[in-house]
Amino acid sequence: xxxxxxxxxxxxxxxxxxxxxxxxxxxxxxxxxxxxxxxxxxxxxxxxxxxxxxxxxxxxxxxxxxxxxxxxxxxxxxxxxxxxxxxxxxxxxxx
Amino acid sequence: xxxxxxxxxxxxxxxxxxxxxxxxxxxxxxxxxxxxxxxxxxxxxxxxxxxxxxxxxxxxxxxxxxxxxxxxxxxxxxxxxxxxxxxxxxxxxxxxxxxxxxxxxxxxxxxxxxxxxxxxxxxxxxxxxxxxxxxxxxxxxxxxxxxxxxxxxxxxxxxxxxxxxxxxxxxxxxxxxxxxxxxxxxxxxxxxxxxxxxxxxxxxxxxxxxxxxxxxxxxxxxxx
Numbered sequence: 001x002x003x004x005x006x007x008x009x010x011x012x013x014x015x016x017x018x019x020x021x022x023x024x025x026x027x028x029x030x031x032x033x034x035x036x037x038x039x040x041x042x043x044x045x046x047x048x049x050x051x052x053x054x055x056x057x058x059x060x061x062x063x064x065x066x067x068x069x070x071x072x073x074x075x076x077x078x079x080x081x082x083x084x085x086x087x088x089x090x091x092x093x094x095x
Numbered sequence: 096x097x098x099x100x101x102x103x104x105x106x107x108x109x110x111x112x113x114x115x116x117x118x119x120x121x122x123x124x125x126x127x128x129x130x131x132x133x134x135x136x137x138x139x140x141x142x143x144x145x146x147x148x149x150x151x152x153x154x155x156x157x158x159x160x161x162x163x164x165x166x167x168x169x170x171x172x173x174x175x176x177x178x179x180x181x182x183x184x185x186x187x188x189x190x191x192x193x194x195x196x197x198x199x200x201x202x203x204x205x206x207x208x209x210x211x212x213x214x215x216x217x218x219x220x221x222x223x224x225x226x227x228x229x230x231x232x233x234x235x236x237x238x239x240x241x242x243x244x245x246x247x248x249x250x251x252x253x254x255x256x257x258x259x260x261x262x263x264x265x266x267x268x269x270x271x272x273x274x275x276x277x278x279x280x281x282x283x284x285x286x287x288x289x290x291x292x293x294x295x296x297x298x299x300x301x302x303x304x305x306x307x308x309x310x311x312x313x314x315x316x317x318x319x
Contacts (some may be wrong), residue, residue, distance in 0.1 A: 004136050007300070011140030015147035022150035033096060033252070036273045042263055045101030050194035055150065071150055074188060079143035082184050086135035089126045 012079070019071035023064060096164070096252055096278075097189065098204055100197030104259040111255065112202030118210050119183070121311065122176035129309050134173060137303060141169055142181040149185065153284070161281035164208050164248070167216035167241035167289045172296070174308030175217045182209030203255050212248040216240030216289075221314065237293045238286035245282030249274040 037043070052058075052070060060066035103111075130138075145165025152160035165185075169178035186204050189195035196204045216237075223236025253274035257267030296303055308314075 003300075004133075007303075008136055008140055011144050015144045018144065018147035018151055022147065022152070033098065033274070036270075037102065042102060044099040044197075046194060046197070047100050048191070048194070048198045050190075050192055052192050053194045055193050055195070071147065074192065075143050075147045078146040078185060078188055079139050081188065082142040082181060083135060083139040085180065085184060086126075086130060086138050089123065090130050090132065090135060 012075075015075045015079075016072060019075055020068055023067045023071055096204075096208060096248060097186075097196035098200040098207075098252060098255065099194075100199050102197070102259065102262055103200050103203055103255055104261045105199065107255055107259050108199045108203060111200075111206050115202045115206045115210060118179055118206075122179045122309070125176045125309050125311075126180060129307060130177070131307065134177065134306055134309075137306070138169075138173055138177055138181060141165070141172065142184055145169065145181070146185045146188065149189070161277070161284065163285055163288055164212050164245065166208060166212035167220070167237065167244055167285065168292050170213045170217035171220055171237060171240075171289070171293065172303055173306065174310040175214045175314065176309035176311070178213035178217070179205075179209045180309075182213060203252075207248045207251045207255075211251050212244050215247050216244035217310065217314065219243050233297070234290045234293060238290045241286040241289040242279075242282035245278050245285050246275055249278030249281075 055067060055070055056062070057066050057070060145163065145168075148163040148165055150162070152162050164182075166178050166182055169181050173181075183205055186196055186201065186209065190198060190201055190204070217240065219240035220233075220236035223239060224232045226232065227235065250271055253271030254267060256263045256274070257265065257270035263270065293304075
């Protein structure tokens with residue numbers, strides 16, 4: 001296994017751990033800004049309906065397995081998106 | 096820290112898109128010239144890791160929670176421009192797919208977490224390295240940089256909220272105080288995690304800390 005592949009593997013394993021711990025134990029409280037907003041009565045006015053609001057699949061809210069799956073899939077999407085952006089920026093120089 | 100749609104006045108949103116846009120232009124231009132085959136996999140791995148890390152909301156005070164931002168480690172390993180690009184990707188995915196942070200407030204969120212939360216830690220880290228010239232300077236710089244970066248990000252978020260007089264019914268001082276107080280605690284956590292990750296990287300893959308940095312010339316000049 002090359003050093004790059006090993007780094008990718010370790011990174012993905014740590015990310016999986018973050019997702020599982022995040023969904024199972026550390027997911028259900030308000031962030032500081034939400035808390036402040038709730039306190040003063042400020043409300044959101046969304047201009048866009050996200051397909052997976054609050055990291056939960058519609059119809060599967062509260063389902064831990066579905067939430068872990070969402071986290072893992074989009075962690076891999078983030079990995080792929082960054083890799084693609086990086087490669088595109090890199091290839092611009094070769095042209 | 097992710098400001099949703101409706102919390103900021105549209106004029107503030109426009110200004111924040113403008114100032115962040117300047118940094119985007121410089122970051123993507125520099126990345127197009129400097130990014131190497133060795134940096135791309137590391138950038139992708141760290142971006143995915145901090146996307147996942149932002150799903151972990153740990154409890155702090157007053158019934159609120161916090162999560163790691165990841166900007167300091169991204170900046171220290173890859174440079175602040177790479178950190179900005181990574182944070183932009185994370186925040187874009189969060190806003191578009193999960194509604195975590197708004198569309199109108201996207202520029203402000205990238206400014207707070209992707210510009211202030213990345214450039215400030217990097218600057219503090221470099222200053223500490225230069226002042227101490229030792230291994231402890233590395234960790235003190237990483238810790239202090241992450242702490243100061245987190246608090247300043249929160250202060251900027253508070254300023255944007257406080258100046259949005261049409262959308263947010265409280266003054267600048269109240270908004271800044273509310274955000275900054277909590278983020279001192281969050282910053283201590285971010286600082287500790289940043290120093291620990293840096294320590295692990297230095298022991299296991301010191302070569303990753305020696306990669307060329309994607310940073311403005313005035314900053315990269317001071318590092319080498």
